[in-house]
Amino acid sequence: MNDLYARLLPPPLQVETLTLEDHGLTLDVKVTAPTAPCPTCAQPAARIHSDDRRTLADLPWATLPVCLALQGRRFFCDTPSCRRQTFTERVPTVARPYAHTTIRASQAQCDTGLALGGAAGARQLARQGLPGSRQTVLRRVRDYQPARRDQLHA
Secondary structure, X not given: OXXXXXHHOOOOEEEEEEEEEOOEEEEEEEEOOOOEEOOOOOOEXXXXXXEEEEEEEEEEEOOEEEEEEEEEEEEEOOOOOOOOOEEEOOOOOOOOOOOXXXXXXXXXXXXXXXXXXXXXXXXXXXXXXXXXXXXXXXXXXXXXXXXXXXXXXX
């Protein structure tokens, strides 16, 4: 079963529990990395301060909405010259800081918005199991930054 989860979820997440409810699927996930880099000084930290819960909307599974309940950790930064004392671990392969959707769900919203626009895109995404308002779809389109020509040939 872990192989299936590894293929369906972005790394470095590990599934703890899976709950099927009327409104969708909820996966309790945690980060498997033993350390996290401080966002200010980039030094790895291993000393855990506390736990942090975060809920993220992810891509639907067979039109069933998926919610990731991410069990994150708050770390102490023990670097003397760093101004941060504690920080919440970042998972850049999964979601941007403070986001409520995964990167891949945001990308699906953007792609649909580019093809269909705001209201039509929101309706199509809702039919597929990824709800979001037309404003959300349009915000994803506004934030879209196409790859530069020199990045395409690298």
